[in-house]
Amino acid sequence: MTKEILSKIEEIEKKAGKSWLTMAQKAKTEGDLIKIASEYGVSLTKEQAAEGLKLLNAHVQKLTETDLSGIAGGFLK
Numbered sequence: 736m737t738k739e740i741l742s743k744i745e746e747i748e749k750k751a752g753k754s755w756l757t758m759a760q761k762a763k764t765e766g767d768l769i770k771i772a773s774e775y776g777v778s779l780t781k782e783q784a785a786e787g788l789k790l791l792n793a794h795v796q797k798l799t800e801t802d803l804s805g806i807a808g809g810f811l812k
Contacts, residue, residue, distance in 0.1 A: 740790075746775075746777050764788070768791075769781070769784045
C-alpha cells in the first residue's frame with residue numbers, strides 16, 4: 736500500500752469518522768470511490784481509486800483454530 740493512499744484514507748476518516756469504511760465498501764468502480772471521497776473534500780486520482788478499490792475488495796482468509804493456537808504459542812488437544 737502506498738503512502739499516498741494511506742494519507743487519503745486518514746484524511747477521509749478524519750472528516751467522515753469511523754463510518755467511512757461502510758460507505759466506501761459500497762463502491763463498485765473507481766468512479767464510485769472517487770465520488771465518495773469527493774463528498775468529503777478528498778480528491779483521488781484514478782490510480783489511487785483503483786488501489787483503494789483493490790484493498791476494499793481483497794478477500795481475507797480467516798484463521799483456523801489451529802492457526803490461532805500456533806500464533807498464540809498454544810497447543811490443540
